Amino acid sequence: MAKAVQADRERERWMNHIFPGGFPALWCPPITHYREDGSLDVERIEGHLAWMSGWVSGFLVPGSTSDGWEMSEDEEDQWVDLALRVAEEKGLFLWIGVLRGRGDEAAARIRQWMDRLAPGGAEDLMKRRIAGFAVCPPRGPGVTQDRVYDDLRQVAETGAPLCFYQIPQVTQSRVEPETLGRLIEEFGNVLALKDSSGEDRCAASAEVRGHIRLMRGAEGDYLQWWAEAGGIYDGFLLSTANAFGEAYARMFDAWRKGDKEAAQDLSRRLTAVMEKAFGLAQTLGVSNAFAAANKLIDHFYAHGPGAVEISGPRVRGGQQIPTLALEETGKVLREYGLLPERGYWAK
Structure with a gap:
């Protein structure tokens, strides 16, 4: 119990440090714009990110909607660098997606990112507008929860702030509430969960809810899932925010002003x-x-x-x-x- 309390205190220190104005309600995994030769269309991407910044407070790059599962490390580097330029200019936040590989490989990639982008640790992360790193459970239909725990433990031992990313449609695996609760108790740098499963078991679990920030990635019936409207998620990390950021902002605003019908x-x-x-x-x-x-x-x-x-x-x-x-x-x-x-x- 004492260890869990200590982890929660560490987590709140991270959250207050990274998000002094509070945790944003709307995030987006941006689409990747391509040129005819298949290379990244940098000008188009930067223009799109800048436009979204009017309503979206942060990005996951590269995410699934960004084709993150198919990118080379060079493409990932290019994407993150240009997203950071916009994030720093517009005052946005960035989760860096580390979507592939075993736990030791994901941990090595995070250390590589930290060495390059934030050698000074937490202070550098804040200056660069980096919220942390988004990591998935290991892939495969037969992956056990012991394996999920062990892989994510290796990632958490990097000490970097983390968002775990639940997307069984791609990984064919999931982190169960009990496993996630165990990691939350042990590691205060586990800050958030993005759940795109549509199952919502982790967000509904007492072992998870109230300890980390919860973002729903599954699309549809948005209002019913939002905590301010009585739901179980602190916010959303939605692919549809690529175009509908302003509409989501109007939805939030209407609810807060009491216009529930709108x-x-x-x-x-x-x-x-x-x-x-x-x-x-x-x-x-x-x-x-x-x-x-x-x-x-x-x-x-x-x-x-x-x-x-x-x-x-x-x-x-x-x-x-x-x-x-x-x-x-x-x-x-x-x-x-x-x-x-x-x-x-x-x-």
Whole structure:
């Protein structure tokens, strides 16, 4: 018990140090914009991040929506460096995604990042706007909880601030509430959980809730999950914030001002658009349907109502999303009153 109390105190020191103004409610794993040759479109990425900064308080880079599972270390380095430039300029926060590898490999990658970006430790992290590192359980359908604990323990022993990332749709494994509770009791640098499973078992567990900050990554029915509206999550880390950051900000604001009907209406419309966009993206035959769905929506937020006249965005590998998919996306956005009047990237 004494060790758990000590870990909670250490955790609060970390949280107060990194987030002196409080933990943000809205985070985003940004999509990766590509050039025709498959390289990162740096100008387009920076413009997108800068636009999102009006409503989104922090990013996970590279995340699943960023194609983080498929990137080389050089691409990861490039992505993080450009995200840090925007974060420092706009006063945002950054979780650095360390998504692949065994526990010892993830720990080594974190130490590599710390040596390069924050050799002075906590003070350097704060100066660089780095919230910490997001790490997944080890991959594989047969992974035991003993293995999950051992891998994540090795990561926690780096001493770096951590967000564990639950996404069994990709990893085929999960950290169970009991395992996460054990890690929380032992390590005060375990600060947060992003749960994209849609199962929500960890957030509902007394072993977890109230000890670390909880971010929901699963899409849909947003308002019911938000703590301020009676839910169990402190905030969200959503792929749809790539385009809908302003809409989420309006939803939060409406609820706080007592206009519950407007907040619930926005939540319903956002849910409907995401479901239809994701269904459309699944027909495209791409490796990352969530990234494609958000690229379809972002294309309209970048270029406005006439986005169908602009060449479609590219997925990883350089493949261009076809015009027909853009046309259908435009119809959905118009149907639910979420088609922007002007694009942020309009020239």
